[in-house]
Amino acid sequence: MSSMTKIADIEAEIARTQKNKATMAHLCALKARLAQLKRDLIASETKKGGPKGDGFDVQKTGDARIGFIGFPSVGKSTLLNKMTDTFSEVAAYEFTTLTCVPGIVAYRGAKLQMLDLPGIIEGAKDGKGRGRQVIAVARTCSLILIVLDVAKPLQHKLIIERELDGFGIRLNQEPPNIVLKKKDRGGMNIASTCPLTQLDADTIKTILSEYRINNCDIMFKGDYNADQLIDVIEGNRVYIPAVYVLNKIDQISIEELDIVARIPHNCPISAHHDWNLDGLLECIWDHLNFVRLYTKPRGQVPDYNEPVILKKTPQPTVESFCSRIHRQMMKKFKYAWVWGSSVKHQPQRVGKDHLLDDEDVLQIVKKV
Structure with missing residues (x-):
């Protein structure tokens, strides 16, 4: 049975399993198995090499690297052209950009490298289109600009977040403060600095056992869930700030903009009309910290x-x-x-x- 089939089977089992206290340990074990399968799948793709594609190995320069992620034809290339002196082809059809196009913006004395990446589609994390190449570049970024068409922002936002999450990218999150020390003997010692409301000792032991960790000291310095514990065990997650760029605001009313602007970490712009590009640079600076x-x-x-x-x-x-x-x-x-x-x-x-x-x-x- 292929890894993709196993992943699909486990995801289906998680979806149909009722979530309650009695099934918590089983669900967490499934999540741990799923995380390991995805890790092995990504590792096998890396070893194969696969078609890297010209233009994806862009040397990192400047003080920060900022990647433009979004569906085809949401205005990423237009935005890059307006913010930098670089030319990225713009056309009225999808997948105009097929490689990674870099540009540089000088702002407040800092040099910011902007990367216009090809549009991703649903299933990118599983290899559809050039999704894995795009997301692999995104893992190296200091900040991700998720460029959304303001006419359908929530639909695209959820899909992109799911694709990035499946590749180990955590947006606008802090790494869980969980300290795990493996040892040769002595069993599992679990401690925490505050009450754990999302995990119990049996669930923690079940997750650790899935990774064949039977002797360890683990300290929770916060109230975390099973997914966050799995992230710590996996150890290959990246935590990247993100700004949701709501493009094409010239095509909607002020009332509609008030509704979509409730998305956290958002910045409304119109790349075509140069609206609020200064505000976007300010937002980028704030998120770069x-x-x-x-x-x-x-x-x-x-x-x-x-x-x-x-x-x-x-x-x-x-x-x-x-x-x-x-x-x-x-x-x-x-x-x-x-x-x-x-x-x-x-x-x-x-x-x-x-x-x-x-x-x-x-x-x-x-x-x-």
Whole structure:
């Protein structure tokens, strides 16, 4: 029996099984088996190599990589053309874009690499069209723009989320804070920092047993469900922020826009008419969660044209700032002068562990 047939059978069994306390352990065991089959299927496809297709191996450049995901003809290529100096073919028929078309946007001192990906269809995660190639590129992105036709946003949104989820991409989620340590003997020790309302000890043991984990210490630092526990065990999930770009708002009324704009993490635009593209860039920046830090050479004014871009979470330190500039810089680091909201005095002398805020200015003093 093929992996695809086994996956279909398990999905069908999960769908027809009533969900209650008595069936919880069985359902969780099925989900664990399903996750393993999907992992093995993806791994086998990777080993085969398969037709990679020209244009999908795009070198990562800039401070962030942003992928455009959406159904055919929702306006991804038009959006890329308007936001960058790149040309991506636009036409009135579906599947105009057949490869990954990159472009660069400079915004607030950061270089953002935009990737116009071919349109995906339902069943992309199972290999339909070029779905797996598209989703594999999406796994490498810092942010995903899910471009939706505002006339049918919810229908497309749910399908795309299901396709990405099936390939191990979790949108706008934080990784579960579950610590799993395998050991040679001693059985299973389960602990938690808060009451577990979605899992019980028997269900946890059933899931772990499906993975042949019979001796381990597991700590839940939050109230998580079976799917999140399976994600931790699998260990190959990626957690990526996403913005739902509601395109073609020129074709609907204000009242209709008010309804569809209730989608979380949304940004309404009209790529064809250049409506709210500045707002989209602002939304992208907010979801990337970046901070800009400026260098100040001794006796000179700060360089505001080339900021050092770091993630806001975890909060950057002087050490991470130095490491971003050059990996050897910390070997000669003595202390730093900092101007900005992270210090009480302007400037203030700080060490390598000092926490930095957005738009701080730093002058690094090296050992003689």
